[in-house]
Amino acid sequence: MVCRTGYSGSMTMFEILGYGFFQNAIIAGIIAAIACGITGSFVIVRRMVATSGGISHAAFGGVGLGYFMGIDPLIGAFLFTIGAAILIWYLKTHELQETDTITGAIWATGMAVGIIFIALTPGYAPDLFSYLFGNILLVPHQDLLMMGVLLILILLLVSTLFTQLTAVTFDEEYARIMGLPVGGLTLALFILIALTVVLLISVVGIILVIALLTLPAATARLYTHTLPSMMANAVFIGIGTVLAGITLSYYFDLPSGAMIILVGAGIYASTLVGRHYTR
Amino acid sequence: MENVSVRYGQNVVLDGISWEVREHDFAAVIGPNGGGKTTLLKALLGLLPLSSGRISIFGHPPGEGRRMIGYVPQFHTFDFSYPITVSEMILQGRFSHIPGRLLRRYRDEDHEAAERALGMVGLSGIGDLPLSTLSGGQQQRVIIARALAGEPRLLILDEPTVYVDAPTEEQFFSLIDTLLNEMTVIIVTHDIGAISGKVNRIACLNRHLYTHGDAMITDDMLISVYGCPVDLIAHGVPHRVLREHDDV
Numbered sequence: 001m002v003c004r005t006g007y008s009g010s011m012t013m014f015e016i017l018g019y020g021f022f023q024n025a026i027i028a029g030i031i032a033a034i035a036c037g038i039t040g041s042f043v044i045v046r047r048m049v050a051t052s053g054g055i056s057h058a059a060f061g062g063v064g065l066g067y068f069m070g071i072d073p074l075i076g077a078f079l080f081t082i083g084a085a086i087l088i089w090y091l092k093t094h095e096l097q098e099t100d101t102i103t104g105a106i107w108a109t110g111m112a113v114g115i116i117f118i119a120l121t122p123g124y125a126p127d128l129f130s131y132l133f134g135n136i137l138l139v140p141h142q143d144l145l146m147m148g149v150l151l152i153l154i155l156l157l158v159s160t161l162f163t164q165l166t167a168v169t170f171d172e173e174y175a176r177i178m179g180l181p182v183g184g185l186t187l188a189l190f191i192l193i194a195l196t197v198v199l200l201i202s203v204v205g206i207i208l209v210i211a212l213l214t215l216p217a218a219t220a221r222l223y224t225h226t227l228p229s230m231m232a233n234a235v236f237i238g239i240g241t242v243l244a245g246i247t248l249s250y251y252f253d254l255p256s257g258a259m260i261i262l263v264g265a266g267i268y269a270s271t272l273v274g275r276h277y278t279r
Numbered sequence: 280m281e282n283v284s285v286r287y288g289q290n291v292v293l294d295g296i297s298w299e300v301r302e303h304d305f306a307a308v309i310g311p312n313g314g315g316k317t318t319l320l321k322a323l324l325g326l327l328p329l330s331s332g333r334i335s336i337f338g339h340p341p342g343e344g345r346r347m348i349g350y351v352p353q354f355h356t357f358d359f360s361y362p363i364t365v366s367e368m369i370l371q372g373r374f375s376h377i378p379g380r381l382l383r384r385y386r387d388e389d390h391e392a393a394e395r396a397l398g399m400v401g402l403s404g405i406g407d408l409p410l411s412t413l414s415g416g417q418q419q420r421v422i423i424a425r426a427l428a429g430e431p432r433l434l435i436l437d438e439p440t441v442y443v444d445a446p447t448e449e450q451f452f453s454l455i456d457t458l459l460n461e462m463t464v465i466i467v468t469h470d471i472g473a474i475s476g477k478v479n480r481i482a483c484l485n486r487h488l489y490t491h492g493d494a495m496i497t498d499d500m501l502i503s504v505y506g507c508p509v510d511l512i513a514h515g516v517p518h519r520v521l522r523e524h525d526d527v
Contacts (some may be wrong), residue, residue, distance in 0.1 A: 045361055163383055167371045170361050175426075177324050177350055178374035180383075221362060225409030229360045 008184030033238030058110030064117030134257030349426030
């Protein structure tokens with residue numbers, strides 16, 4: 001693929017892009033880390049990692065649709081992730097299929113749809129690699145705005161439903177007995193994942209979304225004992241991860257999305273090892 | 280409970296069950312796995328429709344009666360590593376009392392009820408501890424406390440003594456004894472040995488329900504429920520009375 005990969009984070013590029021873009025990257029990173037810390041914590045405690053993977057890969061179908069229709073691929077991704085979330089939820093709550101099976105089908109189908117749309121689109125697809133692997137150093141103002149709006153939606157959803165979402169992720173059957181709308185709350189969780197996925201695409205890309213969504217929260221879980229403190233710690237770890245990743249990516253002239261994930265994995269692994277030796 | 284039947288498709292799981300439990304009874308339902316115990320519980324909690332018959336809980340249909348029931352699910356279904364404090368978990372037993380749809384916030388009275396429930400199971404003061412740091416016996420009592428937080432008139436426990444060691448089991452039955460002053464208790468189990476001498480009403484469930492008011496399990500009942508004579512623990516006798524399996 002000869003398209004612009006966005007991997008060329010060289011000195012010269014930095015000089016051209018200037019300070020403003022670096023600031024954008026930092027703001028994008030912080031927004032992403034907040035969303036990841038909150039949604040990721042629910043994903044970890046409720047064991048929805050695979051479901052999140054399905055929803056995030058389905059986003060690629062939307063990116064393809066965006067290219068094909070000539071609209072912003074992120075809008076296409078938004079439609080596809082919400083659609084995937086609703087579909088998985090519907091099939092799961094009506095017990096038509098195992099969540100695992102549906103997830104696999106939607107995961108692959110989403111990717112396939114994206115590839116077909118891109119093949120049908122005349123010319124080449126600019127920035128395709130950015131959508132797949134992310135490029136936080138090239139996040140445009142417009143995407144930043146969208147990320148901000150998505151983050152506000154996520155915060156509203158979680159702050160309104162927090163006690164109920166905790167109850168449903170802790171003990172679904174009991175929540176149902178207590179008369180909570182378990183179906184609706186589960187849908188809210190899936191929508192939460194979909195919103196977070198779209199928000200993360202600019203930062204780490206579709207392929208790597210799942211890692212940033214889960215690594216900071218998984219790390220925080222190792223030493224926290226309540227959901228709010230797990231979320232706060234995951235946000236903190238996420239911000240550190242993203243900033244360290246951007247810096248290393250710049251310093252070594254390597255892809256930013258991949259560097260961010262490697263830093264996240266490194267922090268998770270060392271916390272795991274540290275916990276093993278302190279117990 | 281009058282003439283209650285439940286089917287899944289062609290499969291009749293509960294067939295014409297009638298039973299009455301009175302206030303302050305300590306009742307037990309025993310039966311083999313797959314005998315319909317879980318279905319019976321779901322029916323009592325109003326979680327599934329009856330094919331026929333009628334269930335009344337203190338004069339209310341099951342859905343409405345749910346507020347008067349404290350439900351203690353099976354111990355091993357819990358994720359005790361979930362990051363939550365003891366009091367946060369117990370507060371979840373208050374949801375059926377909290378009005379509103381979207382914004383359900385715990386009120387002062389909910390916090391008070393949760394604290395009282397913790398006191399009833401003898402664990403006052405541990406509310407701020409993470410659930411994951413408790414011992415097995417404490418965890419079991421916390422699950423009971425969550426059910427008590429809803430101030431139930433009827434407490435239903437599903438397999439309460441499975442995966443619990445002997446001292447914990449003893450503690451458990453003395454706790455139930457004190458609770459019986461305030462409420463009705465129903466235990467559902469496949470473990471006949473788990474039934475205390477305090478049980479005053481017993482029924483055996485295997486699609487049909489075989490009831491016996493005097494809390495005596497007879498050979499005939501066991502044979503009809505389990506299909507063969509089973510090892511039996513006699514209460515009031517300090518050791519196991521083992522019977523031979525002469526068929527099977």
